[in-house]
Amino acid sequence: MTAADTRVQLVRDATFARLDTDGGITGTRGTTPDGLFLRDARHLSRWQLTVDGTSPVALVPATAQTDHTATGVLTPKGTRDNPPAYTVFRQQTVSAGALTEHLRLVSNRPDPLTARVALTVDADFADLFELRVDDRHYPKPGARHATQLTDDGLLFDYRRADWHTRTTLTYRPAPDAVTTAQDTPQSTARTLTWHLELDGHGEAELHLTVRAQPQGLPTDIPAVPHRRRAPATAPDDLTRTCERGLADVDLLTIPVTGVDGEEVYVPAAGIPWFLTLFGRDSLLTSYFLLPYRPETAAATLSALAATQGQRYDAFSGEQPGRIVHETRHGELAHFRQVPYGRYYGAVDATPLFLVLLHAHYETTGDRSPAVRLEQHARQAVDWMLTDGGLEKHGYLVYTPDPGGLVNQNWKDSAGAICFTDGTQAQGPIAVSEAQGYAYDALVRTADLADDVWQDEPYAHRLREAAARLRSRFVTDFWMPGADFPALALDGDGRRVDALASDAGHLLWSGILDAEHAHRVGRRLLEPDFFSGWAIRTLAAGQKPYHPLSYHRGSAWPHDNAVIALGLARYGFAVEVNTVTEGLIAAATRHAYRLPEVIAGYARSATAGPVPYPHACSPQAWAAATPLALHTALQQV
Template identity: 80%
Template sequence: MTADHRVQLVRDATFAHLEADGGISGTRGTTPDGLFLRDARHLSRWQLTVDGTSPTTLVPAAAEADHTAACVLTPQGTRDQPPAYTVFRRQSVTAGTFTEHLRLVNNRPGPVTARIELTVDADFADLFELRADDRHYAKPDGRHETHTTDDGLLFDYRRADWHARTTLVCNPAPDAVDSPQDASRPTARALTWHLPLDGHGEAQLHLTAHAHPHGAPSHPPAAPPAPRRTPAPAPVDDLTRTCERGLADVDLLTIAATGVDGEDVYVPAAGIPWFLTLFGRDSLLTSYFLLPYRPGTAAATLSALAAAQGRRYDTFSGEQPGRIVHETRHGELAHFRQVPYGRYYGAVDATPLFLVLLHAHYETTGDGALAVRLEEHARQAVDWMFTDGGLDRHGYLVYRPDTGGLVNQNWKDSAGAICFADGTQAAGPVAVSEAQGYAYDALVRTARLAEELWKDEPYAHRLRTAAARLRTRFTSDFWMPDADFPALALDGDGRQVDALASDAGHLLWSGILDAERARRVGRRLLEPDFFSGWAIRTLAAGQPPYHPLSYHRGSAWPHDNAVIVLGLARHGLTDQVDTVTEGLVAAAAHHGYRLPEVIAGYDRFATATPVPYPHSCSPQAWAAAAPLALLTASRQVAVS
C-alpha cells in the first residue's frame, strides 16, 4: 500500500500514520506507519479482523480533522449475502495517546454476534532505524516484553538505563488474549471480543493506547496557548487561504521546548514524519516568516536555541562554543550516541540566522527586552562566526563534510548538492554563498543591537567594519563575470563552484550584493531554466547535475522561494514577486492550500498539477510559513 493511501494524524507532538482501513502494519522506508512520540514508534502493529477475515473497506480512512480520522468497514459479504453488520471506525491522537472507537451496527432484524480480533505490537523502533538508507544499529542488550493486564496490554522495552512503555486499555476488556498465528514478533498479541448485537442494535468498543517514552517529563507542560489569528486581508483569495492553512499547520507542528531560563516555550518543529523536533535553521526561518504576524514564535525559538547553544568542543556532535544547534533528538540511538543527533551542531548557517532573527524581532516589535536578555548568547554566536565558523581564518563561514553526520551543512544538506556545473561535489572547507549573506546580515544587525541596546559603540564599529570587508571580498571572490551570476560556493582551494543555483536568491534577502547585481540576479532567477511556472528550481535546468526529482539539484522548495521573494521585494522587483507568488499559490491550491516541503522541478506547462517530490514531508514548518513571507513581500512591493 502506498503512502497516498494512508492518513496522517497529528497533535501535541504526537503523530500516527494509518493505512486505508485504519490499520498499522509496521512498515519502514519513505512513510513508516505507526504511532510516534519523541522519535520512537510506540505502536508498530494495529490490525483488525472481523469474523476471522480482513474487513472490506467501504469508506477508506479520511481525516475529519488534523487529529481525527474515520473509516467504514464490514465483514466480507456478497450481493446475495450482504454483511451482517457494519463497523464505523473513528481514531484520534492527542498528547501521547492514540484512541480508537468502534461502533458496530447490526444490519439484520435478528441478533448476531460479532467476532472482533485486534493484533497489536510495539517495536519501539527509533526513527533513524526506519529510514530507507540501509543503516543498521546494534541493540544487543535490548529486551522486549509484553504483559497482559486486567483491561488490556503492557508493552515494555528496556536497554541499560533506557525504558519505554506502551499501555493499551480496552473497554470492554477482551474475552481472550493470545499470540497471533502469523506473529512475526514474539511480543505481538491478538485480542478477541465476541460482541452481541440485538436486531438492528449496536455495540461499542473503546481502545486507548498510551505512549510512555523514555525521558518524558512526569508533568508534561501545559498545552500551548491558542494562537491569535491575524485578520486576513480582504477579499479572501487563494493566497489568504494558503496563509490560513499554513498557520494551521504551524499550530500542528508546535512543540514544547525549554527556554534559556528553564521556562516552557512553544516552538515550531521542522516537519512530519522525520523531523517533529526543534531544528535550528528550520525553526529560525519559520519564525522569521511568521514574525510580522506572530512575533511570539520568534521569541520562543530564540530562547530555546539559546538554551541549547554550544558550550564545549565535541567532535562527535559538532558542538563548539557559541554555535547554534542544528537539531535535537530524544530517541534511543541519540541517547546511546549511536547517531550524533541528540544535540547536533552540523550547520554553518543556524548561528548567523539566530543573530538575524534576534535583531529582526527587535526591529519588528520595538521591544528590546529579548535582545538585552540574550546579549551574551548573541556575542558568543558572533565569536563563533569569527573563530570556529571561519571568518578570521578563511574570510568566510565554512564547513567540512561530517562523515558521521551531514556531508553538506547548509540548507541543501544532501550529498552532492553543493556541486560544480559538471556535477562534482565540492570538497571542503566549503564556503556556500548564502551563508556568507547570512553572516553579512548578522554582523550588520548585531552592530545595530550593540549600538542601540547594548550601548557598546566600539563593538558595533568592529562588526560594521567586518561586514563591509566581507561584502567587498564576497563580490570579488564569488561573482562569475561570464555567467553574470554568483557562484554557489568556494571549495577548499578557493575555486568557484560554478553550478547555477537558487542560493543566489538568498543574497538579495541578506543584502550582501549591491543593488544592480541583485536586480540582475533576481531577473535571472525568473528565466525558464530556473522558474518552472510553479516555483524557482534549486538548480537551473540544462546543467549536467540537474534532475527534477532530486532533493536539491532541480526540485523546488517553497521556503527557498519565500526567502528569494523577500529578496525580490527588497529590491523592488514587483513583477518577479507577483510571478513567483502566483506560481506557489497555484501549486498550493492543488494540495488543499497546503504547500509541501518540496515539489518536483517539472515545467508547469507539462503537467496539469505540480508533480510531488516522492519523499516530501507534509506538513513541514518552513513550507507552512512560506505563504506568510509571500504575503509580507506582496505588501512591501504594494507600498513601495
C-alpha cells in the same frame, strides 16, 4: 504526504500517527513508515483489525476529518445475495501521546447475532533512524522487550541499560481472550478477541486507548496550547494558503525548554522525520511569521540559546557559541549511536540566530530578548569569527562530516553543492548564501550593540567586519562568464559554478550592491530557473539537473519565500508577484497546503505540480511561506 501515499496522517500535541486506508498499522519502514510516533520513536507498530476471522472491507477508507481525527466504514466480506451482517463505524483520534479508537458495530439484520472482532497489537519502539531505508543497522546490546496484562489492558515495555520506554493499551469492554499473535509466536504482539452480541438492528461499541510513555516525559503528557484564528472575510487563495499555513504551524508546535528553564513552544521542522527542534528551520519559520506572530521568534531564540554550544565535541560538531542544527530524543541519540542528540552540523544556523534576534527587536520594539540574550549573541559572533572561519578563511565555511551531514547549509543532501559537471565540492566549503547571512548578522548585531547594549566600539568592529566581507564577496564569488554568483567556493578557493537558487538569498541579506542584485533578480525568473510554479534549486539544462532530486532541480517553497523577500528588498515588484502567483497556484492543487518541496517540471508540462515523492507534509517553513509572500507583496 505525497500523491502516491494513500496513508492517513493525524497530528496533534507533538504526536503523530500514520494509518493504512482501513485504519490499521502494519509496521512498515522506509519513506512512509506507519505507526504512532512520539519523541523520535514508534510506540505502536501493529494495529490490525479482523472481523469474523478476515480482514474487513473498507466501504469508506479511513479519511481525515480534521488534522487529528479520521473516520472510516468497514464490513465483513459479503456478496450481493449475502450482504454483510453488520457494519463497523471507525473513528480514530490523536492527542498528546495517545491514539484513541471508537468502534461502533451496527447490525444490518433483524435477528440477534454475534460479531467476532479481533485486534492484533504490538509496539516495536523503533527509533526513527532505524526506519529509514539507508542500509544502516544499529546494534542494541541487552535490549529487552516484554508484554504483560494489567488490570485494565496491556503494557508493552522496552528496556536497554538506563533507557526505559513503554506503551499502554486500555479497553472497554475487556476482551474475551488475549493470546500471543499466531503469525509471530515469538514476538511481543498480542491478539485481543471480543464476541459482541448484537440485537436485531442493534449496536455495540468498543473503546480503546493507546498511550505512549517515552523516557523523559511524565505519564500524563500535557497538550500543546492551540491558537484560535478568526475566519478570513472573503478570502482569496493567498489568504486561504496563509490560514492553512498557520494551522500547520500550530500542528507542528512542540514544547521545549528555554534558556532560563522555562517551557516555550516552537515550530518543529516537519513530519514524519523532523518533529523536533531544528535550528535553521525553526529560525526561518519564525522569521517568516515575525510580523504576524512575534512571540514564536522569541520562543525559538530562547530555545536555541538554551542549546547553544559550550564545548568542543567532534562527534556532534559542538563548538562554543555555535547554534544547534537539530535535537533528538530517541534511543540511538541517547546512546550516541547517531550524532543527533544535539547536532551542530550547520554553518548557517548561527548567523540566522543573530538575524532573527535583531529582526524581532526591529519589528516589535521589544528590547527584552536582545537584553536577555546579549551574551549568547556575542558568543555567536565569536563563533562566526573563529571556528566559523571568517577570520581564518575570510568566509563562513564547513568541512563535510562523514558521520553526519556532508553539506551543512540548507541544501544538506550529498552532492547538492556541485560544479556544473556534477562533482561534489570538497571542503572547507564556503557556500554563497551563508556569507550573506553572516554579513546581515554582523550589521544587525552592530545595531543591537548601538541601540540596546550601548557598546559603540563593539558595533564599530562588527560594521568593519561586515564591510570587508561585502567588499570581497563579489570579487571572489561573481562569475563573469555566467554573470551570476557561484554556488560556493571549495577548499582550494575555486568557484563551484553550478547555477543555483542560493543566489536569491543574497538579495534577502543585502550583501550585493544594486547592480549585481538586479542581475541576479532578473536571471532567477528566466525559464531555466523558474518552472512556472516556483524557482528551481538548480537551473535546468545543467548536467547535474534532476527535477526529482532533493536539491538539484526540485523547487522548495521556503527557498522561494526567501528569494521573494530579497526581490522585494530591491524593488522587483513584477517578479515578487510572479513567484507568489506560481506558489499559490501550486498550493491550490494541494488543498492550500504547500509541501516541503515539489518536482522541478515546467508548469506547461502538467496540469498540476508534480509531487516530490519524499516530501514532508506538513512542514514548517513551507507552512510559513505564504506569510512571507504576503509580507513581500506589502513591501513592493
